């Protein structure tokens with residue numbers, strides 16, 4: 001009988017621009033204050049792309065970091081680059097192509113647009129390619145230069161977002177390790193609650209799409225607090241696991257109130273939860289890989305650990321994944 005391939009993550013890297021945009025900086029740009037932002041979101045500062053830094057260059061730095069940690073061999077033979085982003089350099093060409101050419105990879109490349117859960121969606125696509133035997137090694141990146149798209153006269157949304165990227169190599173791993181289950185979700189009825197307009201000026205139901213970034217914070221908040229625990233339970237059930245099996249809970253770093261509410265509803269010990277939103281703000285597709293790389297550096301990710309990733313965002317959309325870490 002043919003041996004089943006199991007896919008997993010064998011290398012990670014991350015990068016956040018050097019420049020910081022603190023709550024105190026925002027106080028000088030709009031009618032807001034540090035106390036309001038910290039108490040409502042847990043965010044203290046965020047990294048901000050400098051002139052000349054974009055989703056592509058930030059992604060490239062995250063892959064360079066991966067190579068620094070795991071060696072040049074880690075990206076040798078990559079046959080596909082999946083780049084999830086909510087702030088691509090251009091609608092086309094794909095930002096993924098810019099990363100592929102920078103590293104001279106003989107690989108296909110495409111961008112994946114499903115807002116914040118994009119990196120988990122990307123991992124699930126990579127898993128399918130690797131486990132089917134169609135491809136061997138896939139680079140999955142989440143990268144954002146969202147501060148370039150924000151309107152800093154609108155305090156409603158611009159205070160939330162920051163820039164950064166995380167990258168992972170997905171390939172075959174030892175049996176018993178790697179990806180255990182995933183779930184992907186979408187509810188386009190919530191499209192009007194969060195987004196940034198491109199070519200259309202209305203949704204199919206006729207609802208106008210405003211210019212620039214738009215968000216109904218309360219609606220997104222309610223959705224997030226409901227979907228994060230539900231998606232976590234669903235993905236664990238699919239993996240035939242329980243909450244007790246989780247070693248590390250890596251939620252989308254949108255807002256500390258949302259993340260802790262989800263963890264508390266599930267009864268997850270805060271020690272097992274990664275929370276770095278104070279430093280990065282919401283970095284959309286980059287938020288989970290950035291948090292994962294920080295946890296890895298802090299020695300919180302060890303071979304055999306069961307990790308749960310869970311995310312939500314515009315769409316409305318969501319995704320969750322269970323992974324047993326396979327490297328030392």
Ligand code: UT7
Nearest residue numbers: 031032033036040116155156159217218220221254255313
């Ligand atoms: O990846 C997903 C991205 N989106 C999210 O995760 C968003 C989820 N939602 C949230 O995190 C919260 O809804 C926010 C943090 C965005 C807002 O918190 P809230 O507790 O829902 O506040 P609110 O929108 O109900 O506004 C409360 C008050 C309002 O004033 P009044 O009407 O009570 O006088 C706002 O005008 O706070 C005011 N306000 C602000 N004040 C200072 C709104 N934004 C700000 C601000 N600074 N930046």
